[in-house]
Amino acid sequence: MLMREWGSPELERFVEALIDQSLEASLGSLVKGIVHNFNGTLQVLSMKLELLQTMLRKEGIPPSSSTWTKTEECLAQLDRLQKMVEMLSQKASVEETEEMVPIRLNELLEEELSFLNHDLFFKHQVELQTSFASTLPPLKGRPLEIRLGLGNLIRNGIEAMEGSSVKKLTVATESRDHDLWVTIEDTGCGITKEIEPSLFTPFFTTKGGRHKGLGLFIARKVLTPYGASFHYRSGGGTTVFSVRLSL
Structure with missing residues (x-):
């Protein structure tokens, strides 16, 4: 039935709406949701690691210890992830533009x-x-x-x-x-x-x-x-x- 009526304005408008929906669901909209959720997780992890370092200082654990080294490595990786998330967010903003x-x-x-x-x-x-x-x-x-x-x-x-x-x-x-x-x-x-x-x-x-x-x-x-x-x-x-x- 749909194929026999393909020339109808109603069906053409329906398909146009599907295309618009596909565009909206593409990278820009998806990345916005991912960035929002991921940022929250990164902030929690960063706070936990900084709290751990505060506890290490109070316990007198030297910065040369393996525990300190691992926390520094984790913080460095979190910083790297944060920069990647910012890059994705910027790219999403660029891709949503109507400009050529x-x-x-x-x-x-x-x-x-x-x-x-x-x-x-x-x-x-x-x-x-x-x-x-x-x-x-x-x-x-x-x-x-x-x-x-x-x-x-x-x-x-x-x-x-x-x-x-x-x-x-x-x-x-x-x-x-x-x-x-x-x-x-x-x-x-x-x-x-x-x-x-x-x-x-x-x-x-x-x-x-x-x-x-x-x-x-x-x-x-x-x-x-x-x-x-x-x-x-x-x-x-x-x-x-x-x-x-x-x-």
């Missing part, structure tokens, strides 16, 4: 792959290989949109390998003909001729279960304003998705 800013594509992809490590299937079962061009010109855009679009393509490749005996994901970048290219290769279930016409159709999925069939649709929707074109081939146990982004 220069984006370092390699760094964005590295961060996205790092964040995906919360997915235990990806972290423990998928072999990851990256091949990033050593020098890429910056892409001007909104980081949250680029992250959402490319992140959906990467997750699509990961999800396609859930039932595969070989699980390898390759993410590559290059600059070609004044354009940027991102290529994502997986060893998943592949794309058959029968499903090709429906690949970018909202709510279409062959995976079932928790998969809603919006990943590729959203990727194309948010990346098309950047002059994106999508190319894919499937066969021989691999599927390769390439996205061209205009500079």
